[in-house]
Each structure stands twice: as structure tokens, then as C-alpha cells.
Amino acid sequence: MTDASAALEPGRQIVTLDELTEDQAAAVLALVEDAARSDGTTAVSEQGRLQLRGGPREGIRHFLLTEGGRLAGYAQLEDTDPVEAPAAELVVHPALRGRGHGRALGSALLAASGKRIRMWAHGGKSAARHLAQVLGLTLFRELRQLRRPLVGLDLAEPALPAGVTVRTFVPGDDDAAWLAANAVAFAHHPEQGALTQRDLDDRKAQPWFDPKGFFLAEREGELVGFHWTKVHAAEQLGEVYVLGVLPTAQGGGLGKALTTIGLRHLAMAGLPTAMLYVDADNPAALAVYEGLGFTTHEVDLMYRTES
Known part of the structure; x- marks a missing residue:
């Protein structure tokens, strides 16, 4: 644990921790x-929220900012990628904004990372964009959230490539094979491609996890693609959570077929809307999703230090 309170405003303190207690995690959540609720989008990703609990995790640091003893802000730094700069997220309580807390957290993140950082601005809010500029960060990634209605879903029968069959995920039995396939399918993706058994176990333990919505495509017993769907019950949203096709099976329409299978599953569950995330610089994936009726709903922006 380190104390980063030096040179901060009176009454403001930032403490850096390698793990949070249950009470601290609950307060951050x-x-x-x-x-x-105030912003209409979450400032801390699912992965970041999962990393609040479960003890210390390699490369993860938590920054708790208090004002007069009250938790006013939180930031997380993830330094797990062997090539990319550490990634960060931060949030300040809506009632305590405009007091420099965001800048203080951002400065603490920059100091802790050696001024080499990638920082998310989820939802692309103007205040987050301004903070990135104040901290001297440059925009370099745009992650789009796409949505489409599921009511009256009318998609062509999915056409699987020759020799490919689809079944649902079996927890425990399929873990290792899926993790290996995921690493290959997302070798270019620093967050998704690095998922571990612990990360998978975290998600399997969540109330939303349902193996009946986790589809695996196989050819001759080998996993060649997958579509993991997710239901956001409170928001009545179905998500194309993770969709991957291994390089050896690309170009044959498997991605479109798996997307259709998952969307039909979500529609049968009675969900009115589907969503997904895709990088703006992935024109092939964008073309597939737009061809299936998806349009841009909002964007997440990532900024980084010049290096």
C-alpha cells in the first residue's frame, strides 16, 4: 500500500492498494x-468491476480518493500487457465533481505508470474528453456500441460452413479448449485475448452466466468459432458478448452464422434489443454487423500518452 496524498488539496487523500477489503469493494461498486445512473453509462468496465473482489491480482492496483473521509473517486490501473502501456479507468462521484478529483486521480495514475498509460473515457462524455486533454493524452482508439431491435427478428437461416456443427458450452469440460481458442481468435486484442481461467471463472460465477447462450462451433472435434451471449436483465438487453472465429475458419461465413444463432437465442428469450461492442477500425466486423441491422448507439474512447 502507498499513500499518494502529498500535494493534494486539504481534506483530499489518495491511497493506492493491491487489493480491496469487501467493504471497500462494496463502496467502490x-x-x-x-x-x-447519473451519466447513463458505466465508467468502469465489467472486467474492472470483477477485479474489485477476489484478492490481489497480478498487475492490478486500486486508487481510492477520499474527501473528508468519504469515498469521492476511484481509479484502477491494469499493467498486465507485456507490450502495451498500462490501462486505466477512473470515476468520481456525481455529487463531488468539479473539485479537481478527476485530475488528481489522473495525475496519480500517470505517476504510478511512469507517464505511460492508456485511459478509457466510456461513453465519450465531454468531461472525460476534457480531462484527457488536461492530462496531455491523445485519442487513439474508438470502441463503438452497436444496437438493433430483436422484436420481429427476421434473419435468414444461418448457413454453417461444410463440416461445422454448433453446440452449447459445457462448464468445466470446455474451459481449457475455449480459452485456447479465444487466445488465438483474439491474438490481436490486448484485453480479450489475454483472458485466463480465473477471468473465465469470475464470469461463470456471475448471475447472468447461462451456458445455454454460449455457442461453440466445431469441425472434426476442433473448436473453430464461438458466440457467447449475455443478458443484461435490468436493462432488458441481450449482448453479443464474445464472438470469435479462428483464422483457419475465417472467410466462410461462420461469423455471420454464429451471430445469427446468438441473436435468435436472445430474441427467443423475449429481449427487445441486442447490443455489441466493436472497434471502429475493424471494417470487416462492422460490415457484418451493419448488414445484420446494427447501428451505432454510443462510443467509448481510449486515450494514451505519446510514446
Whole structure:
């Protein structure tokens, strides 16, 4: 644990921790939820929220900013990628904004990362964009959230490539094979491609996890693609959560077929809307999704230090 309170405003303190207590994690989650209700989008990703609990995790640091003893802000730094700069997220309680807390957290993140950082601005809010500029960060990635209605879904029968069959995921039995396939399918993707058994176990333990919505495509017993769907019950949203096709099976329409299978599953569950995330610089994936009726709903922006 380190104390980063030096040179801060009176009454403001930032403490850096390698792990949070259950009470601290609960307080951070409450702050994140309060901010999400105010902003209409969450400032801390699913992965970041999962990393609040479960003890220390290699490369993860938590920054708790208090004002007069009250939790006013939170930031997380993830330094797990062997090539890319550490990634960060931060949030300030809506009732305590405009007091320099965001800048203080951002400065603490820059100091902790050696001024080499990538920082998310989820939802692309103007305040987050301004903070990135104040911290001297440059925009370099745009992640789009796409949505489409599921009511009256009318998609052509999925056409699987020759020799490919689809079944659902079996927890425990399929873990290792899926993790290996995921690493290959997302070798270019620093977050998704690095998922571990612990990361998978975290998600399997969540109330939303349903193996009946986790589809695996096989050819001659080998996993060649997958579509993991997710249901956001409170928001009545179905998500194309993870969709991957291994390089050896690309170009044959498997991605489109798996997307259709997952969308039909979500529609049968009675969900009115589907969503997904895709990088703006992935024109092939964008073309597939737009061809299936998806349009841009909002964007997440990532900024980084010049290096």
C-alpha cells in the first residue's frame, strides 16, 4: 500500500492498494453505480468491476480518493500487457465533481505508470474528453456500441460452413479448449485475448452466466468459432458478448452464422434489443454487423500518452 496524498488539496487523500477489503469493494461498486445512473453509462468496465473482489491480482492496483473521509473517486490501473502501456479507468462521484478529483486521480495514475498509460473515457462524455486533454493524452482508439431491435427478428437461416456443427458450452469440460481458442481468435486484442481461467471463472460465477447462450462451433472435434451471449436483465438487453472465429475458419461465413444463432437465442428469450461492442477500425466486423441491422448507439474512447 502507498499513500499518494502529498500535494493534494486539504481534506483530499489518495491511497493506492493491491487489493480491496469487501467493504471497500462494496463502496467502490456503489460509487460506480451512482455515477452510471447519473451519466447513463458505466465508467468502469465489467472486467474492472470483477477485479474489485477476489484478492490481489497480478498487475492490478486500486486508487481510492477520499474527501473528508468519504469515498469521492476511484481509479484502477491494469499493467498486465507485456507490450502495451498500462490501462486505466477512473470515476468520481456525481455529487463531488468539479473539485479537481478527476485530475488528481489522473495525475496519480500517470505517476504510478511512469507517464505511460492508456485511459478509457466510456461513453465519450465531454468531461472525460476534457480531462484527457488536461492530462496531455491523445485519442487513439474508438470502441463503438452497436444496437438493433430483436422484436420481429427476421434473419435468414444461418448457413454453417461444410463440416461445422454448433453446440452449447459445457462448464468445466470446455474451459481449457475455449480459452485456447479465444487466445488465438483474439491474438490481436490486448484485453480479450489475454483472458485466463480465473477471468473465465469470475464470469461463470456471475448471475447472468447461462451456458445455454454460449455457442461453440466445431469441425472434426476442433473448436473453430464461438458466440457467447449475455443478458443484461435490468436493462432488458441481450449482448453479443464474445464472438470469435479462428483464422483457419475465417472467410466462410461462420461469423455471420454464429451471430445469427446468438441473436435468435436472445430474441427467443423475449429481449427487445441486442447490443455489441466493436472497434471502429475493424471494417470487416462492422460490415457484418451493419448488414445484420446494427447501428451505432454510443462510443467509448481510449486515450494514451505519446510514446
